[in-house]
Amino acid sequence: MSDDTKDNNDEINGLNNTVNTLFQSYVQEIFLNKDSKSLKKDRKNAAQSEIGRFVRHIGGERDVKSVIPSEISEYSEDFIKRTAQPDPEKLKSVKKFLVYLASNNYTEINLSQHLRLRRSRRSSRLKSTSDRKVNLTQNGYNDMTKELSKLQKERIKITSEIEKAAADGDVRENAPLEAARESQGMVMSKIREIESTLKIAEIIDSKTDKTKVQIGSKVLLIQSNSNKKLEYQLVEPREASPLHKKISIGSPVGEAILGRRVGDEVNVSTPQGQITYRVEKTS
Template sequence: MEAVTLTSEGYQELKAELSALQGERPGIADDIRKAAADKDFHENAPLDAAKDHQGMVEARIRQLETILKSAVVTTKKGDSAKVILGSTVTLQDLSSNEELRYTLVNPSEASPSKGKLSIDSPTGKALLSRRQGETIAVAAPAGTLHYRIARIDN
């Protein structure tokens, strides 16, 4: 698998998520055992739900293990005047004057509600390699959004 570049914080968060999911395994096994004890396998919704949950947890564990195995933690070296992976960028929405602050991260770390924007998102792609003071246009379902890069912290 090709290397996945993560921020240090993102790497730690993914490790913590992996650990938490691995800790859920005994509880899920208990849920399956309890539901299977019902012996009515034809319409055993709790058993089906427990098995579905187990499948989702195991799939996420495999995904996290793969990401972490191939992870390269970024040191944010490079042109500090340009937006790069790991940069925290303050944007000014040119239509509303609202300020937005995002850290550009790998897609596996992305969480816009926590201020973590994927470098593969339309806004992330528009920001990469840009400099403070530049304006960007981002195509969105509601129309084109225009932002000015007010600040870059690398």
């Protein structure tokens, strides 16, 4: 891009160059000039289509300076998940667009280095567990669905905050912007975790054997030496919530009572020593 062209773009858009505006400029400069005639039409269309998908994924109307590395990595994962046989050329076209943004000083850093075709540790882990179903209670499933909806709304709000903070001055010394980006990263991590859980979730059948402690069972335990009563619901680790008396099957008590029946006694190792519980009731 010539200096005159870049200056004109800056005058039109100010410091707030949107991703979509720069995408259009890139298409005009790279794909529609005479030097691009050597590119095959199908390759050109595929490249434009993939870059367009990328722009929609991260939000076309936002200031390009608000885009962060984690969002680029997220797009890489999304690309792998939705493509049975990933085409490196498609991802390369997006990488070239990101290089273009950096070389013309539209972004503070070269975001292209965060766009990789290889699977991240997280996506590999999700793939390895994708065949294993997660048993959730109906209430647990409903709670996760509500939490996901809440986080998605929060994500939209944070994106707006990032755009506003990025417009307030030098992005290199902008505490509100950094705080918003950090919040965005945490929210996105939670969203991905819940989505991956719901994707492989199976609702526990409420008509299972009520005399046996299983995932989803509500159990009344009696502590032998004190007759203290404890009530828990046994759940998968992802649904565990001590505040709501939901204990994980991987916890010491959970492991001990799983598969037991009413009247059985179990010994649980604790920092205070061995504690014996009797399964008084299960439902």
